[in-house]
Amino acid sequence: MSDANAQDPYAGNLLTQGLGPIRSRIEVIKTLTELPKRPKTMDGISPHIAMHHLMSLRDFHLPSVEECRLHETIELMIRQNYRYLDPTAATTWSTLSGDNAAPSLKRAPAYGAAVVGHSGTGKTEAILRCLRSYPQQVIHHNSFPRLVGGHQQVVWLSINVPPSGRTVDLATDLMREWDRVTGGNRFASDLAKDRRDGMKMLDSWRQVATAHFLGVLHLDEVQNLFKLATLKKRRSKRTPEDDPPELSIVEDQFLKWILILMNTWQVPLLLSGTPDGIGALTRRLSTTERIVTSGFHQIQHFENAKDSNFRTNFLELLGKYQYVQKKLLIDDELANLIIELTGGIQRLIIALWIAAQRIALERNKGDLLLTDFKTAAATYLAPVAPAVVAFRSKDPAKMSRYEDLLPRDDAFWSHLWGSISRI
Secondary structure, eight states: OOHHHHHOTTTTOGGGTTSOOOOOHHHHHHHHOBOOOOOSOOTTOOHHHHHHHHGGGGGOBOOOHHHHHHHHHHHHHHHHHHHTOOTTSHHHHHHHHTOTTSOOSSOOOOOEEEEEOOTTSSHHHHHHHHHTTSSOSEEEESSBTTBSSOEEEEOEEEEEOOTTOOHHHHHHHHHHHHHHHHTSOTTHHHHHOSSOOHHHHHHHHHHHHHHTTOOEEEEEOGGGGEEOOOHHHHHSOOOTTSOOOOOEESOHHHHHHHHHHHHTTOOOEEEEEOHHHHHHHHHHOTTHHHHTSSEEEEOOOOOSTTOHIIIIIIHHHHTTOOOSSBOOOOOHHHHHHHHHHHTTOHHHHHHHHHHHHHHHHHHTSSBOOHHHHHHHHHTTTGGGHHHHHHHHHTOHHHHHHHGGGSOOHHHHHHHHHHTSOOO
């Protein structure tokens, strides 16, 4: 046995062979970090060209310690669950088929984790970067135990809970994403039906997913499972002692399905959403501990300008990306201003940094000024200003009123630039 195999706790497991090596914390940081290439000098580069270099900052990503812990959680869920699903064992296929005639003495525990964070803190981006760090989302095996010919193993699948919160829409999205990822049309007949039963569709999808050894299912935007209180109720005046308006579940049967998915069918589940959604979910589940048995990760915003993660790490590195001839000094005054204008929300910081430089490039004076950041906040970021004020207040009542004003990740950039006229 080689030294590498001796150190690998999963050596010989067919399901883990395509997952790549188990990375150290330093290797994880390198894998998750993305620093766009920047010009060595801006001399001779016209403002209209500089703007195109500037937009590469949308790819800027510096993982936090919590994101690295999240990567470890996902790794443990996938690999440990595969440890119980040896495809060479008859008991594995009995479990997947629902035949309990040959029960296994090595019953896998339920693997579940939750990621929570306010809109814009980067929770979805963090999760997707962790999932995409695997060499392949779908592993193609030329041969597979107990099967004739090859087989597809799906390492991960990620979808947003649809805005309706209905099982039929969730099942539809799961089926469409499965066919897209695998390049097949396994669910074409189910999707072609005029009348659809959500729970039957979910069970049909589950049978296929377990047969292809799905490593982890990620459901994002879990707050969509609940009916948001009306804007009038969220904006009504309440005392600090008052609880926020309670969220009601759209379809209770879905909560039972996700527990069965983990407990009976051995599919690890990763849930993510805003604090109100995760909070409502955990309050409704009688076995909450199963949802977070593998980990609970809170993706935080930067609390203040003195936060070393912001001031020393994030801002110092971001400050190197200035697309003007005369660079702005990265000092405490700038740090305080950025926190004031963004509430420390990472996505808004990047947006502000880009918007301020767009204004500077339009001025065409070759420099970047503090006033450019103020102008950017008053124009480009004006639509989210009320949410930032509420967020900085740390008043739960005020924050709950504006949670929906911060656009979701997918629509953020189009919302930011599309609704603002050119200065």
